[in-house]
Amino acid sequence: MIPWLLLLPLPIPVVAGAVDKTFGVRPDLVSKYTSLKSGNWKCLDGSKEIPWAYVNDDSCDCPDGSDEPGTGACPDTYFFCRNVGHIGASIPSSRVKDGLCEPECCDGSDERPGVCKNVCKEIGEEYRQKRDAERKIQKTGSKIRSSYITFAHKEKKRLEALIQSTAQEIESQEKEVARLKDIADRTESLSKAALEHKKQSPLYRSLLEHSNAIKSLQREHKKHLEREKALGEILDTLRTGYNPNYQDMAVLEAVRGWEELAGLPHINDVNKASSDSDDLGEDEGDEENKEETTEDVLDDGMWSAGKLDLELDILVASDYVSLLLEHEDHIRTPAEEGSILFDLTSYLPDNLIPQYEDFKDTLVSWLSKFGIIRAADDSSAADSSHATQAHNAAQRELQKLKTENKKAGDDLAELFNIHGFGAEGEWKKLDNTCLKKDTGDYTYEVCMFGEARQIPNKGGSTFSLGKFDSWNPSEDVKPGEPAYYQKQVFKHGTRCWNGPERNVVLLLTCGTENALLTVAELEKCEYQFTGTTPALCLPLDDNNSKDEL
Amino acid sequence: MRSLQLLGVLSLLLVAQESLAFKAHDFKTCSQSGFCRRGRALSARAKEAKSSWKSPYSVDPGSITVASDRATFTAGVKSSLYPDIKFGLELRVHDDGVVRVRMDEVGGIRKRYDEAAGWALIAEPTVSKDIKWTSGKKNIRAVYGEKKENEIVVVFEPLKISLLRNGKEQVVLNGQGLLHMEHFRTKTPEVTHTEEPAAQEGEEVIANSETQVVIKAENPRAWFEGDTEDDWWEETFSSWTDSKPKGPESLSLDISFPNHGTIYGIPQHATRLALPTTTGESPVFSDPYRLYNADVFEYLASSPVSIYGSIPVLHAHSVDSTVGIFDAVASETWIDVGRASEKSTETHWISESGILDLFLMPGPTPEDIFRQYSKLTGTPVLPAHWSLGYHQCRWNYVSSDDVRTVQKRFDQDDIPVDVFWLDIEYSEDHKYMIWDEKTFPDPVEMVNDVAALGRKMVVIVDPHLKRTSNYPVYQEASERGLLVKTKSANDEYEGWCWSGSSSWIDFFNPAAWEWWKGVFKTQKSAKGWSWTQSTEAVHIWNDMNEPSVFNGPEITMPKDNIHHGGWEHRDVHNINGMLFSNLTHQAVAARSDTPKRPFVLTRAFYAGSQRFGAMWTGDNLGTWEHMAVNVKMVLSINIAGMSYAGSDVGGFFGNPEPDMLVRWYQVGAFAPFFRAHAHIDTKRREPFLYDQPYKGMMRDMLRLRYSMLPVWYTAFRETTVTGVPVLRPHYVMFPKDPRGFDIDDQYYVGASGLLVKPITAKDVTETTVYLAEDQVYYDYFNHFAYRGATKGKDITVPAALHQIPLFIRGGSIVPTRERPRRSSTSMKNDPFTLRVALGKAGYARGDLYLDDGETYSHQKGQFVWREFIAEKPMKKGKTIRISSKDLGSAKPNEAVDGVTLKTFNPANEFAKSIGDVRVEKIIVLGITTKPTAVRIEGGEDLIWDYTPGVACSDKKEGIASVLTIKDPKVLITKDWAITIQW
Known part of the structure; x- marks a missing residue:
């Protein structure tokens, strides 16, 4: 046994080409890489003192790894390359001496000598060119952006003016409503009883009953239509998106059945080349047309689907009280008599007409006196209805004005809201601006602050991919800062077959145009869009850019 | 029979309970498969007869001929049921002690399929030079081995073949008397009448069995064969009818291991590594293990149902020794497993067609079995080093920019990855190799961008070709007559798969081989179409090669389809998928001047597939049960010779919670093949998408895998030489420790x-x-x-x-x-x-x-x-x-x-x-x-x-x-x- 205490081992022989102690050290830390008087060195976290010779000796000694800034011997540390002629950069220790020239270390200092060339001159030049190009885009974009801001300010003025003018209109309209209400109230009190009597008419009651029945039918019909539409969407999604990995021939059958029913071409058709399947689609289309023509032959008076669609709402929205009163008028003037008495003028020579009118008035009054024609003695009912209608119309107009006023107020509030159109209102201009991208099978569309959609180019249903939900929801990003506006989230789109609702994340960068660049479905029903917009091009900060050099 | 009825009821109950995801009605149970029903009925009759049961097959001692190599003998075999029908038996002993047993009908009116071994084996095995067969009155035997410890004995009447070690029975064939090779016959009304006077069309087996006693006297073969022509000449399942032009030709054989209580192997099934029973008292599964490559949607986490691949190799293990058998059969095969005692195992193999071609591997250690089996079918290929890294897949990365973005995100978070994968949606209308120009306008540039960071891409190429005139691959295959034919043998078979109406390349046709190699060339070729829109950084994923046919019986091809050489699809089904990945492997290797190791992933496989690349456990579910059983399945595949295996990290179906995903990365990091994959309906789940701590945990696991690449690569080198698998379960490491025999949730690398x-x-x-x-x-x-x-x-x-x-x-x-x-x-x-x-x-x-x-x-x-x-x-x-x-x-x-x-x-x-x-x-x-x-x-x-x-x-x-x-x-x-x- 050798009886000596081993306090410190013998110094390691200096290896040729030993690494400089400050090699790989960040400039702000260089001053800390000097030996203590004792000839030791303290790890940067203060946890340990090691011989100065251990610094950058390609063997990790400090728990925090600070003794090997230049060798990569300590995991999870950083190596600084000076990159003279360009910008210095730090790379993870895992990339030091790994045989690969890091683009971040253009001086090649991360590898053994001779492995990487110093390309800082070229890289620096490239970088400057790229940065200049980016700055150019940013400059152009920021001009457009400022026009957006101008727009927002104009919009603000417009809204303010609108608020003011509508407020005035509201004031006068309120007066008008009050006046009409007064008239209506008075006429109504006179006629209420009479109208109630008329409403007892079996015909009127039956009409109401019919009306209710039609409304109910319509409601049910709509429900079914919606159901059918939803089913169709489910089947469409199934058809385009079904996952053959389930290896389920039953699903395949369902898809085929739906294609036949809906007259869609076979998707992924197998036996046939694509041209064949196109033909097939056309054939089925023809069949569909035939069906439609057969449907067109309707019994007399029956409504076509198109008419139902367009006119049923109008029909059920009829004012039955008015109809009741018109009916009264109509009954009071029997058809035959009307044709004689009232249309007689058409048979009379023009010069006799004034005399005839006089005569007619006399005759009618006679007739009514004898009860042959019921006089318009309770015409007050009609008057009351007219007055009410006038009042209602005025009321509606008032409501419209109030809504308009409120909306303008809301819009104004949203205009410079950091959660909405941005602190400077720079996004207002883009409200409902729709960007499109044709990817071949589908065209994707995103309407800013509106909805994102997937529109098939070759037939089939359009799916909602979600409605605007928020700007960047990440907790790491504060509302109002640039990163906040680089991401828009659209949520609650059409549900995927056997999956979740579709959602979109729209990633935006500064660009001179509003454009949708890429669309990717990174996982099922989760879409990632990227695009550019001038709204993100902040004005160049000259001071900052100088600092970078 | 009562027990059979009970089984039927049990299986019905099981089906009813489990039908939520797995579509049980799409796949046959044994009772819905004519020959399996016949095989199980035979076994039931034998059980009922007990000791009075005697196999009708016997060796004619006078016909025995020992070949000049001395290691081989041939003999005539007869069945007392059909004295006029001749069978030939051949046994040979290889130089490593493996015994090959072959039996075929001789001089029959048709020929049984005998080429399965030809596709599975790497070469014709060399026979032993030290063997001497000794023929006696009752048997013929040979003793061999270093210490003369092995003995193979063929008893003449009834025919019984036993492999012994130190006098102890290791493997016994026909010990239970269930050997039955249905000979070819002619369908004539007369024959029908003489053979079974009481036959009534459409009657159920069980119903008939009740009248069995009555008929017995009239039909001398009923005691063995049953008394009906049960699905002999036609078989209907669901809406499909199999025309069965060759009539009955199934093969039944019992293989017993009297001294081995644990068996492993016969993948692919979602089960434990140590195979549970399917017969006997309270069996774990009511149906036999089935080997019939099938695209099973949302397969069950514990079931003997066949899935994507089949390797008919089985290890029988005890503290004393390990033995193995390899049954070179390519047709649908069912295997019943029973255990008369804790220390013995009986198996019953029922195949639809083909000769008997069985390899008995004497062991005696697990490592010996691996060596003996790899000497037959080859060792795993040495993978390209990069392919042991992490593979990131998804159905689908939707565009070339998507691929670039995913790569960027990995690098931003400093998470290692080697390969990005493209599933079927890269292709225009699922015409593989034809890029969808709308989403992949710049495929070569995209691949180059990935390759610039030292990475690769794997792109899917499936075996079904869209039948359309604007698909050159289909057109060329059609013009050259390389497609699988219908039962008419003239018309191209047309079935439904991803690409809609499709046809399948017949790789049994050697003319398809050179052509397929040409297709993968990245340069223009005068010989035909080639994939110029690819580079050498593109490797291939062969999926759906069972083959999967959406509108076919059991989601695959009709069995009466005709392949090259006139063989029916029924004869070659389980090999079909292997040939596809084999040829793709060769084609990818051949595309460059300096051949580089190809990476080819296959879903269907057979014995020998280990020579051509990796497999994975198919479309698993994002559930804990599947995660657990996938570990066991990968072990099972490993011991069956295919080390390069893994399962989809995260589970193919479903959206795993972050904690489950972390665990799945741990499973993946310790599987030989490490790929994350996800179904198109799932949320994205690349590791970089997660919050801490999950993201960090996944990254740590990926980094751990990368730090251990030297270990994996070294382990792969070893298996390419020895065949000992990369993943080693306990019984392989400690064959004498019975406590470890059932362990399949921990393993050695x-x-x-x-x-x-x-x-x-x-x-x-x-x-x-x-x-x-x-x-x-x-x-x-x-x-x-x-x-x-x-x-x-x-x-x-x-x-x-x-x-x-x-x-x-x-x-x-x-x-x-x-x-x-x-x-x-x-x-x-x-x-x-x-x-x-x-x-x-x-x-x-x-x-x-x-x-x-x-x-x-x-x-x-x-x-x-x-x-x-x-x-x-x-x-x-x-x-x-x-x-x-x-x-x-x-x-x-x-x-x-x-x-x-x-x-x-x-x-x-x-x-x-x-x-x-x-x-x-x-x-x-x-x-x-x-x-x-x-x-x-x-x-x-x-x-x-x-x-x-x-x-x-x-x-x-x-x-x-x-x-x-x-x-x-x-x-x-x-x-x-x-x-x-x-």
Whole structure:
């Protein structure tokens, strides 16, 4: 046994080409890489003192790894390359001496000598060119952006003016409503009883009953239509998106059945080349047309689907009280008599007409006196209805004005809201601006602050991919800062077959145009869009850019 | 029969309970498979008959002919049921003691499929030169082996073949009298009537069995064969009808192990490693183990149902010996396992077609079995080094930019990865090798961007070709007549798969081989289409090669499809998938001038697939049950010869919680093949997407894997030479310790001495680990020294979420590379760390193998193979000497698989290329006393640090003493020695 205490081992022989102690050290830390008087060195976290010779000796000694800034011997540390002629950069220790020239270390200092060339001159030049190009885009974009801001300010003025003018209109309209209400109230009190009597008419009651029945039918019909539409969407999604990995021939059958029913071409058709399947689609289309023509032959008076669609709402929205009163008028003037008495003028020579009118008035009054024609003695009912209608119309107009006023107020509030159109209102201009991208099978569309959609180019249903939900929801990003506006989230789109609702994340960068660049479905029903917009091009900060050099 | 009925009811109950995910109705049970039903009925009749049962098969002693090589004899075999039908039996003894038993029908009206062994074997085995068959009146026998310990006996009547060791029966064929080779017959109404007068169409077996007694007198064969033509000529399952033009041709054989109570093997099944019973009293499974490569959607976590691959090799194990059998059969096969006593096992093999071609491997140790089996079917291929790194896969990375972004995210978080994968959606309309230009407009640039960081890509190429005129691969295959045909033998078979209507290349046709090689060329070729939109950094994933056919019976091809040579698909089904990955492997190797080792992953496999690449356990579920059973499945695959195996990290289906994903990375980091994969419906789950602490835990596990790449690569070298698997379950390591026979949740990595037990359950904080020997085991991370016992001992160890129980067996030296890198290729010049885990006697050893990792230059001696030894030069001295010496020169013939090097130059070109790679740290665990000096022998003193603790030779447990030697600067390619004195 050798009886000596081993306090410190013998110094390691200096290896040729030993690494400089400050090699790989960040400039702000260089001053800390000097030996203590004792000839030791303290790890940067203060946890340990090691011989100065251990610094950058390609063997990790400090728990925090600070003794090997230049060798990569300590995991999870950083190596600084000076990159003279360009910008210095730090790379993870895992990339030091790994045989690969890091683009971040253009001086090649991360590898053994001779492995990487110093390309800082070229890289620096490239970088400057790229940065200049980016700055150019940013400059152009920021001009457009400022026009957006101008727009927002104009919009603000417009809204303010609108608020003011509508407020005035509201004031006068309120007066008008009050006046009409007064008239209506008075006429109504006179006629209420009479109208109630008329409403007892079996015909009127039956009409109401019919009306209710039609409304109910319509409601049910709509429900079914919606159901059918939803089913169709489910089947469409199934058809385009079904996952053959389930290896389920039953699903395949369902898809085929739906294609036949809906007259869609076979998707992924197998036996046939694509041209064949196109033909097939056309054939089925023809069949569909035939069906439609057969449907067109309707019994007399029956409504076509198109008419139902367009006119049923109008029909059920009829004012039955008015109809009741018109009916009264109509009954009071029997058809035959009307044709004689009232249309007689058409048979009379023009010069006799004034005399005839006089005569007619006399005759009618006679007739009514004898009860042959019921006089318009309770015409007050009609008057009351007219007055009410006038009042209602005025009321509606008032409501419209109030809504308009409120909306303008809301819009104004949203205009410079950091959660909405941005602190400077720079996004207002883009409200409902729709960007499109044709990817071949589908065209994707995103309407800013509106909805994102997937529109098939070759037939089939359009799916909602979600409605605007928020700007960047990440907790790491504060509302109002640039990163906040680089991401828009659209949520609650059409549900995927056997999956979740579709959602979109729209990633935006500064660009001179509003454009949708890429669309990717990174996982099922989760879409990632990227695009550019001038709204993100902040004005160049000259001071900052100088600092970078 | 009652027991059979009961079984039926049981299996129905099981099916009903488990039908939630696994589509039981898509796959046959034994009772739905005609020949299996017949085979089980035969076994039931034998059980009922008890001792009166006698096999109708016998050897005609007069026909015995011993061949001139003396190791082979042939004999005629007859069945008393059909005196006019002739069978031929052949036995031969190989030079390593393996006995091959072949039996075929002779002069039949058709020919049984006899080419399975031809595809599985690497070469025609050489026969023994020391064998002498002795023929007697009742039997013929041969005694052989170094100590004449082995004996093979063929008894003539009834036919029975036994392999004995030291007089003890090891393997017995037809001992239960279940041998039955259904001979070819002609379907004629007359024959039907004479053969079975009482036959009624469509009647159930069970129903018929009740009338059996009545018929017995009329049908002299009913006692054996049953009394109906049960599914002889046609078989309907669900909506598919198998036309069975050849009629019945199944083969039934009982194989018993009278002295072995535990069996392993016959993968692939989602079961324990030690196979549970399927027959006898209260069997664990009601159906036999099935081997019929099948694409089973959401397979069950415990079931004998067949899945993607089949290796008909079985080990029977006891404290006395291990024996094995390899049944070279390619048709659908069912295997019943019963246990009459705890110490014996009976198996019953029922195959649909093919000759009997059985290899009996005498052992007597597990390592002998591995050697004997690899001599037949080959050892695993030495993987490209990079392919032992981490593989990141997903169905699908959707575009070339997506791939670039994923790569960037890995690098931002400094998480190592070697390979990015593309699943089927890269291809236009699932025409493999045709990029979808909309999403992958720049495939070559994309691959180059990945390769620029030393990484590779693996791209999927499936065997189904879309039937469309604008797909050159299909067009060429069709024009050249290389596609599988329908039963008409003329028309291309058309089935449904990812690409819609598809056809399948028939790789049984040699004309397909050269053509397929041409397809993978990255340069334009005059001979035909080639994949110019790929590079040599692209490797291949062969999926769906069972083959999976969505609209086919049992999601695969109809059995009456016709392959090259006129064989039916039923004859070759289980081999079909292997040929595809075999040829892809060859094609990828052939595409470059300097051949580089290809990486080909396959889902379907057969005996011999280990020669062509890796397999994985297919479409597993993101559940704890699947995680647990996947560990056992990978072990089972390993002992069946295919070391390069793994399971999808995270589970293919489902969205694993972060804690489950962390555990799954621990499982993956200790599987030979380490790939994360996910279904298209799942959320993205790359490690960088997670919050701390999960992200850090996954990264730590990935870095641990990368630090241990030297261990994995060294273990792979060994298996390529010896066939001993990379993952070694307890029975392989400690064959005489019965407590370890059932253990399949902990295992050793190669010969490194690393023992690992991945945790596969939720919320675990500690676990028990079994130590089978009186040895010290050090916790890899905190150096706690645990002690086992001669009779075995359970230790309790911490296993919180961030921890994986990992131990170094005392007596091992583990070489690692501990500098985190982005990928394995960047570690080429990194220094090594050696962990010297002193055994209780103060000794340790380990080895390290290195080569260029991607070419075949190692076959020409371009490699480094070192041995590290720590020992006390003098027993009572106060010195430990750690040394490094060259193993290549010491064992030049054992270094590289299949290569006999005359000499080895330790200063070869490869060694020179890493000439300055050094050892940067040596950690010695369990040293008894604080050293006084550590120095390089013949050189200077070294810097070291010592923490006192438990010594290797102590009886107590606790943190071991740790001596850390700082940067000894000794070179990895050179001989050196370091002495530690106290």
